[in-house]
Amino acid sequence: MQFGVVTLFPEALMGIVEAGVVGRAIRDGKVDVFTESPRSHAHDKHRTVDDRPFGGGPGMVMTPQPTMDAIGTLRQRLPKAKVVYLTPQGSVFNQAAATRFSQAESVILLCGRYEGIDERIIDSAVDEEVSLGDFVLSGGEVAAAAVIDSVSRLVPGVLGHPESASQDSFAASGWLDCPHYTRPEIFNGMAVPPVLMSGDHKAIALWRRQQALTRTRLRRPELIQSSALTPADRALLKKIESEDF
Numbered sequence: 001m002q003f004g005v006v007t008l009f010p011e012a013l014m015g016i017v018e019a020g021v022v023g024r025a026i027r028d029g030k031v032d033v034f035t036e037s038p039r040s041h042a043h044d045k046h047r048t049v050d051d052r053p054f055g056g057g058p059g060m061v062m063t064p065q066p067t068m069d070a071i072g073t074l075r076q077r078l079p080k081a082k083v084v085y086l087t088p089q090g091s092v093f094n095q096a097a098a099t100r101f102s103q104a105e106s107v108i109l110l111c112g113r114y115e116g117i118d119e120r121i122i123d124s125a126v127d128e129e130v131s132l133g134d135f136v137l138s139g140g141e142v143a144a145a146a147v148i149d150s151v152s153r154l155v156p157g158v159l160g161h162p163e164s165a166s167q168d169s170f171a172a173s174g175w176l177d178c179p180h181y182t183r184p185e186i187f188n189g190m191a192v193p194p195v196l197m198s199g200d201h202k203a204i205a206l207w208r209r210q211q212a213l214t215r216t217r218l219r220r221p222e223l224i225q226s227s228a229l230t231p232a233d234r235a236l237l238k239k240i241e242s243e244d245f
């Protein structure tokens, strides 16, 4: 999987993605991340990439030419890539979008800074706008790093254990994850739930499902789509609901 990233802060982006699992995938050649800075395509003495907004108002807007040229440079290397702009105006990124991106050969991520980018860049070069959520970041780099991380872990061979990605939150059921425990058995007087020490794999699987469903129901009830529940999940949900009263 190949990512191109248009960013004014390539070192900041690479600092995040070169750590941990994604860093190993880059070193193993399973994931490539190419950055291109609009600054390298600014031709004036000060390498200007932004200007005041027409119509007035605070902040600066990224000008079209340096950013378009940076996209163009990445396009030569990644001709089939869709261009995704990271912005709070986009549709909210989720596991389904991560899965969809992971099925592409390549994607170009466009990071804005300042108040945003000139709308004509979006009109002429952007295929999709994506947001991390309903909050404002100072720039798209943190969002691009999150997209690269979540997409890369879905690329075959990137995670050590083949089942790891399918066991993640959201992966199979779209629910939140269950709690996890490791040694010691007792920490500060808090014991590991006995079922996890029982060796009864069926009981453990049922407990994990019940925990995941309970958490999801409490914290993110909108994620439980009753149409997608199996009869066993439906029974589990009924049991959890009855225990509430």
Ligand code: ADE
Binding pocket: 086, 087, 088, 130, 131, 132, 133, 134, 135, 136, 137, 138, 139, 140, 143
């Ligand atoms: N850039 C600024 N804010 C953002 C957000 N919430 N999601 C993605 N990109 C952003």
